[in-house]
Amino acid sequence: MVLMGLVLLAIGYALGLYFLGSSTYGLILALVVWGVMNLVAVFQGDSILLGLSKAKKISRDDMPRLYNVVEEMKIASGLEKMPDIYIIDDPALNAFATGRNPDKAAVAVTAGLLQKLNRDELQGVIGHEMAHVKNRDVLLMAIAGVLLGTIVILAWYGTRIMFFSSMGGGRRSSSGGGGQGQIIILIVAIVLMILAPILAQFIYFAVSRKREYLADASSALYTRYPEGLASALEKLGASTSQLKSANKATAPMFIINPFRKKGRAATDLSSTHPPISERVRILRSMAGGASYFDYEEAYGEVRGKGRRLMPASAISAAGAVGLRAAQPEGPVAEPGRLERARETSDLLWRKSNYKAIRCECGTKLRVPPKFKAPTIRCPHCGRVNKV
C-alpha cells in the first residue's frame, strides 16, 4: 500500500514538473484526484457492487439455513452487527463481502453456491467472507483499487499530453532554457509513465493475494474446521461456470477469482487470488490445530520455508486452538443436494414475486406477478386452481 502510494506520488511529481512547472502542484493534483475517487468508492462502493451483481437481499425467513450460518460466523468472528445477506441469481459458485466498515457489512453468495455446498463448506466460505469484513479488507482493497485506478488514469493522460505537446513544438521549452535538464526530465517522466501502472498493478495483486491467505487463516480459526473451507474451495475450483456479473474492479472481493481460466500457471503475478490448489493444500496441512500459528506453519510448508505471511505479534497473541470434528450427518438436519437446489430456486422465484400454488396432483405451479386471472389450469392434470 505504501509502495503504491509512493508510485502515485512519483507520477504526480513527474507530471507536475513537466506540465505545471512545479512538482508541488503535481503532487497536490494527484492527491486530490485520488481523494475524490476514494470518497466515491468508500461511500458508494457497496451499493455499486451489489447493484452490479444484481444481488437480492434476503431475510431470516427466506432462508434460515444461510442466515444461521452467517450468524454463527458473525458470533465466531466477534463482529458486533449482523451483516446484510444477499443472494446472486447465478449458477456460478462464488461469494463476496462488502462494506466500508464492519457495521455496514454485507455478504453475498450465488445461488449455485447454496446448491452445491453442504453446511460445513458453506460455513468455511462465510467465515472467509467474515474475515474480509473483520480485517477491513474491503476498505483496504477499495482504497488500493482506487489508487491503482488513479495511477493508470494519470499515466494515460500524462503520456497523451506529453505526446501531443511535443508534436506542437514544445511550449514549455522556451521557459525552461536548460536543454540538457529538460531532456533528462522528459525521459524520466516517460519511463515513469510507462512503468508506474504496471508496477502499481503488481503491488495491488500482491496485496490482494496476501489478504486472501489471511482470510483463509481467519476462516479456519473461526470455524475450527479448515477441511470445510478446503473442500468448498475444491468444489469452487472444479466448477467451470463463470460469474456473469463480476467485473475487474470487484474481483478481489470474491472468494475465488471470478475470471480464472482453466490451465493457468500455478503462480501468477497478475492474479488477485492465489491458486486454489495451493490454498487447499495449506488448509489440509493444518494438522495440529486451527490457530494462526498452525496456518503459518502450513503456509511455510507448502510455499517453501522462509516465506512468512503474518507478523510474529499476530501469531503469538492467541494460544493453541484445537480442531473440531465434522458436523455429524445424522442428527443435524442436513438437506441433500436436491433439497438444497429446490430450496434455493424456490427462494429465487419468491424474490421475483412469483406465487407458488400446489395443485392437488402434486404439481407446483409458479404464477408470474403480472398474472391477473382469478384461476389457473394445471398443465399436468387439468384441474382449475384458484390464484
Place this chain on the structure above:
Amino acid sequence: MGTAGYVIIGIVVILIVAFVGIYNTLVRKRNQVRNAWAQIDVQLKRRYDLIPNLVETAKGYMKHERETLEAVTNARNLAQQAGAAGVGARAKVEGELSSVLSRLLAVAENYPDLKANQNFLALQEELSSTENKIGFSRQFYNDSVLRYNNQTQVFPSNVVAGMTGFKAEEFFEVTVAEEREAIKVSFT
C-alpha cells in the same frame, strides 16, 4: 528548579500516561469479555425458548421416548434456574442439557413421520444452529478471557490490575464427558 526537578516531573508524567493507557486497555478487554458473555447468554436463552416447542412437536410422534423427552425438559428447567449462577456452574448444567438434547435428536432419526414434519425440521435447524452458536460464542468468550487474563498477569499491567482491582475471569469449559468423546459407531 534544577535539571533533576524536570527529570522527576518528566518521569511522573510518563508514568501517569502509561498508567492511564494500561488501565484503559484492561477496561476494554474486560468489556469485551462481558460482551462475549452476553452473547453466550442470548444463545442459551434462545435454546430455553426452543426446547418446549420441540418437545411439544415430538411428543405426538415419539410415544415410546417419554423418558428422553422428560430428561430434556428437566435439564432445560435446571439450566434455566441456574441462570444467575457463576460461569463454572452454568457451564456444567448447560453441558448436560446439550448432551440430552443431542440424544433426543439422535433418537428422532428412528421416527420417519417426525422427520417429515416441516415444523420439526424447522425447529431442528434452529436448535442445531443454536447449538453451533453456543459453541462459537463460547469459543469467542474463551478467547476474550484468555486475552484479558494474560493482560492482568503480565508485567507491567499486572501492577495496574492489582491496584485497580481487575481479577482474572473464569473460562466457560464444557465439563460433560460425552461431548469430549469421539462418536462410537457399532455395526452389530
